[in-house]
Amino acid sequence: MRESTLRDSPREPAPTTLAPTDGRNVVTLTEHILEIISDSGEGAQKCGQSFGSIAAQMGNGIWTTEIIPAEIRPPARSVAGASGNRIRIGAGPVTNGGDETDLVVAFNEQVLLGRVRAKELKPGCTILLENMWRTDGDPTVVASYVETHDRLVAAGFRVIEIPMEQECRKLVSDPRRGKNMFALGMLCRLYSLDLKLAVDQVVLAFGKKDRKVVDANISLLEAGHRWAAAHLDFCYRIPAVRATEPQIVVNGNTAIALGVLASGMEICAMYPITPATSVSHYLSDVFEKVGGVVHQAEDEIAACAFAIGASYAGKCTVTVTSGPGYSLKQEALGLAVMGEIPLVVVNVQRGGPSTGQPTKVEQGDLLTTLFGSHGDAPKVVIAPATIEDCFYSMITARRIAETFNMVVVVLSDASLATSQQPFPRPKFSEAWMAPPVDQSPVPKGAQPYDWDENTGLARRFIPGQPGGMHTLTGLAHDRDSHVAYDANTNEQALRARSLKLAALQRTLAAPTVFGDAAGDLLVIGWGSTKGAIEEAVASLRAQGRRVSSMHLRFLQPLPSGIKEILRGFQQVLTVENNWSDRPEDPIIDETNRRYAALAMLLRARYLVDIDCFTEDRGQPIKPSTIRRVLEAKLNSIDRRPATPDPVPASPTRTGRATQEGRKS
Amino acid sequence: MTTNATECLLQLCDEQFQLEDYQSGVPRWCSGCGDNAILAAVQRLCRDEALRPEKTVFVSGIGCSSRFPHYMKTYGFHGIHGRALPVAEGxxxxxPDLTVFVNTGDGDCCSIGAxxxxHAIRYNMNLTVFLHDNQIYGLTKKQASPTSPIGTKSNTTPRGSYLEALNPVSVTLGVQNVSFVAQAVDWIPEVLFDIVKAAYHHRGLSFVRIVQRCPEWLPKSFDPWLHDPNRVQILAHANGLHPSAALSRTYKNQLEHDPSNIHRARELAGDSVNIPVGILYRNPEVPCYEDLIRPDLLRTPELTRSxxxxxxxxxxxxx
Incomplete structure (x- = not known):
């Protein structure tokens, strides 16, 4: 898997003409978080995505996050109905969604309330609020608006009422369609973004439609820009540095789909499930152009069985799902493990168990992925940590699956799925693709499962190969694929399937440490938490704290070298977006605490007393939260006598450290 | 129909195969089990049609019937309970260059894999499906299956099964896109072979329900039909079965049935007294899913790059 290289991409200074020159109050910032929210269907998503693209083209770092209501069409003006986009824009690379929001554009006060109650807005946050509700025909709407407005002002928010509806009505008859472009124009002005780039975005978005539609949207965009210039007495400038090599901006699910295209896989079998389905939406649109097929099966089990059939016939196949669907596939995955059929499974994790929180993020499926199915069913598990990883992990997964004849599970999550971040445009290599299906005759006497004594690897006979005829079976079998119930054969086969993980592990590089190789505290993460963890660690390191982090992309097998890395630190803490028992709960102690998934895995593997901090709130963990926890943990380490080795740390002690972390 | 690029390799010379070229191992089915008759018919089909063993795949699920691929010297896939059809579709x-058969039982197909x-009927992929219907779970030792006649005593229904049996032929004929439905009985080898052959030659999903005796768990269940040949109704037609003179001497209950008539096929399928044997329905015009969905493009690196x-x-x- 390729390391993310955003940080290394060469940059040059931006042209100075990008800053407004009218002598207004321009505040230069290193980063800002803004969001635009509306009822669903009012186009806030589109506005936010366009803003993100324009900022990225300017050369700013961005991380965009979708704000998605749970329902398709929640009632208008409802607290739970906020739909929109949140953009963190920075002078340098941005690796995560960051902390609370600095500026909001809201199309009504109710969706705004939802964000306030979720504590998503920074104290004093600037709110640009549509004021049409003040003069609404319904007195209850007016009362609600006025009350909310006044309370927000009293709470210290900087509320600026904007006559968006009124201004748009001067240009179009139905401002519901188009108010988002007015808002985009305002935001371009507020953030000193090039309006020309915004016009290009509109042409790109509406180019296929009537020229009139394009013109109407451009005039709304320009009106928003003019209005902000005339009426708002502040604006921001976030210095931008453009990368010299081309970057692409996609979300994690699109990156996975592009990865499937690039990997040479030919068939994707799926069943619709949030938040994984958009991978297949995109593939359905483009896959046939490269000779690919998306099969929407009748259920998750059929999708997995179909993929297994296609893989067995020589075309390594991918099936894409989320937690509940993954559970349904488990029996079939056992068959793929038993038959040693290469298979790529993508699990875009969501909140669980059961239907849980379909649109929200959780890293809750690690253990079920590692140990799921039944019996001993070793699988490879990799977890992309960035949007760029999502792309390359598909190529890696296909390759490992076919080299080792194994099931490879790619664990993404709802946060990666819906977030966008620029990364260097991949340059296609033929080596990414699978070789043609082997149809050569099988040498006489060769066996379908000629397990290698050292690695467990066996060659695979693919239908069509003369002389290779055998019946693949989910029953225990011998080297000839004959059903075998005898004790020795059973153990030989179990051993071979298990050894393949070790054989793969021998080829993996040790993970890299972010920060110094030794210190007081090592933070370990996996998946989408990478950016936030490293941001927290970097800010503490800047203050001289002895903390480093390590992010694991291979969860099974775990690469070698981890034990040596752990030795360099006094204490080790995993930070995960899943459940672990809170040490401060009165009945929780060291004998019953349920640790987070990765912590449990590492404790068992390395016999080190690894602590964990987890949040399971359906949203990415904020870097400021991680920073607070790490700071408290570091303070607790400072107070105790130095021990060179992490092993002697007592559970109660680590428990207390975490507790302090939570309360601070 | 367009030809897929992977099908371009043509076999240019005739090849001869013997029955032994398709036989693998000694079947472990009980003596008198109807599966043996199905195996014999299918091996004969492979020989007569000169199917290349390496280009032929038998996919099965779990159950007595699903041991079938182990006894064929072709490629085989003995998977998990109920999922033979989606594996075969994959x-x-x-x-598409492989010839794919599916062997499934009444529990495998009509219960856990229903x-x-x-959906397999609806996809209408070019597969030949044999439903080995012995009306009982055999491998797990006698539990009622969906096709067990009402009142069947089994280990899970010691006082007799409670529900009317599901009729697999009626169900299949009721699904959109159905393109080939036939019914056979294991004890008339000539007709079984003719039906297996017709199913193989149909392009689309050929569904063959084979009423199959289970001498171990339901030894007397099929006696009424075995002892009274008139309760087996042979469906004959110029576009269907052509019963031989010898056969016609024993099986006199014959009916002209045009396999293109789906309404008549549904009526015949519902006959609870006689077992209709023959081709109930055939429609070669129903499109195959793989022809609709597979682009006629080779996945080359150049294409992928562009x-x-x-x-x-x-x-x-x-x-």
């Missing part, structure tokens, strides 16, 4: 989608059965490049152009922000 094989066929990936490799969803896949309905499509990937044009896709990434859409998302590229140039410095």
């Amino acid at each position: 094989v066929k989608m990936a490799r 969803a896949h059965w309905i 499509v990937l490049d044009s896709e990434m152009d859409k998302y590229t922000i140039w410095p």
Whole structure:
């Protein structure tokens, strides 16, 4: 898997003409978080995505996050109905969604309330609020608006009422369609973004439609820009540095789909499930152009069985799902493990168990992925940590699956799925693709499962190969694929399937440490938490704290070298977006605490007393939260006598450290 | 129909195969089990049609019937309970050049795999499906199956099964896109072979229900039909079965049935007294899913590079 290289991409200074020159109050910032929210269907998503693209083209770092209501069409003006986009824009690379929001554009006060109650807005946050509700025909709407407005002002928010509806009505008859472009124009002005780039975005978005539609949207965009210039007495400038090599901006699910295209896989079998389905939406649109097929099966089990059939016939196949669907596939995955059929499974994790929180993020499926199915069913598990990883992990997964004849599970999550971040445009290599299906005759006497004594690897006979005829079976079998119930054969086969993980592990590089190789505290993460963890660690390191982090992309097998890395630190803490028992709960102690998934895995593997901090709130963990926890943990380490080795740390002690972390 | 690029390799010379070329191992089915008759008919079909063993795949689920692939010297896939059809669909989608058969039982197909059965009919992929219907769970030792006649005493229904039996032929004939439905009985080898052959030659999903004796768990269940040949109704037609004179001497209950008539097929399928044997329905015009969905393109690196490049152009922000 390729390391993310955003940080290394060469940059040059931006042209100075990008800053407004009218002598207004321009505040230069290193980063800002803004969001635009509306009822669903009012186009806030589109506005936010366009803003993100324009900022990225300017050369700013961005991380965009979708704000998605749970329902398709929640009632208008409802607290739970906020739909929109949140953009963190920075002078340098941005690796995560960051902390609370600095500026909001809201199309009504109710969706705004939802964000306030979720504590998503920074104290004093600037709110640009549509004021049409003040003069609404319904007195209850007016009362609600006025009350909310006044309370927000009293709470210290900087509320600026904007006559968006009124201004748009001067240009179009139905401002519901188009108010988002007015808002985009305002935001371009507020953030000193090039309006020309915004016009290009509109042409790109509406180019296929009537020229009139394009013109109407451009005039709304320009009106928003003019209005902000005339009426708002502040604006921001976030210095931008453009990368010299081309970057692409996609979300994690699109990156996975592009990865499937690039990997040479030919068939994707799926069943619709949030938040994984958009991978297949995109593939359905483009896959046939490269000779690919998306099969929407009748259920998750059929999708997995179909993929297994296609893989067995020589075309390594991918099936894409989320937690509940993954559970349904488990029996079939056992068959793929038993038959040693290469298979790529993508699990875009969501909140669980059961239907849980379909649109929200959780890293809750690690253990079920590692140990799921039944019996001993070793699988490879990799977890992309960035949007760029999502792309390359598909190529890696296909390759490992076919080299080792194994099931490879790619664990993404709802946060990666819906977030966008620029990364260097991949340059296609033929080596990414699978070789043609082997149809050569099988040498006489060769066996379908000629397990290698050292690695467990066996060659695979693919239908069509003369002389290779055998019946693949989910029953225990011998080297000839004959059903075998005898004790020795059973153990030989179990051993071979298990050894393949070790054989793969021998080829993996040790993970890299972010920060110094030794210190007081090592933070370990996996998946989408990478950016936030490293941001927290970097800010503490800047203050001289002895903390480093390590992010694991291979969860099974775990690469070698981890034990040596752990030795360099006094204490080790995993930070995960899943459940672990809170040490401060009165009945929780060291004998019953349920640790987070990765912590449990590492404790068992390395016999080190690894602590964990987890949040399971359906949203990415904020870097400021991680920073607070790490700071408290570091303070607790400072107070105790130095021990060179992490092993002697007592559970109660680590428990207390975490507790302090939570309360601070 | 367009020819897929992977099908371009043609066999240019005739090849001869013997029955032994398809036989593997000694079947472990009980003596008198109807599965043996099905195996004999299918091996004969392979020989007569000179199917290349390496280009032929038998896919099965779990149950007595699903041991079938182990006794064929072709490629075989003995998978998990109920999922033979989706596995076979995946094989066929990936490799239209392979001839794919499915062996499934009444528990495998009509109970745990029922969803896949309905949808397989609708997909109408070019597969030949044999439903080995012995009306009982055999491998797990006698439990009632969905096709067990009402009142069947079994280990899970010691006082007799409670529900009317599901009729697999009626169900299949009721699904959109059905293109081939036939019924056979294991004890008339000549007709069984003719039906297996017709099913193989149909392009689309050929569904053959084979009423199959289970001497171990339901030894007397099929006696009424065995002892009274008139309760087996042979469906004959110029476009269907052509019963031989010898056969006609024993099986006198014959009916002219045009396999293109689905309404008549549904009426016949519902006959609770006689077992209709023959081709109930055939419609070669129903499109195959793989022909509809598979693009006629080879996945070459050059093609991949150009499509990937044009896709990434859409998302590229140039410095």
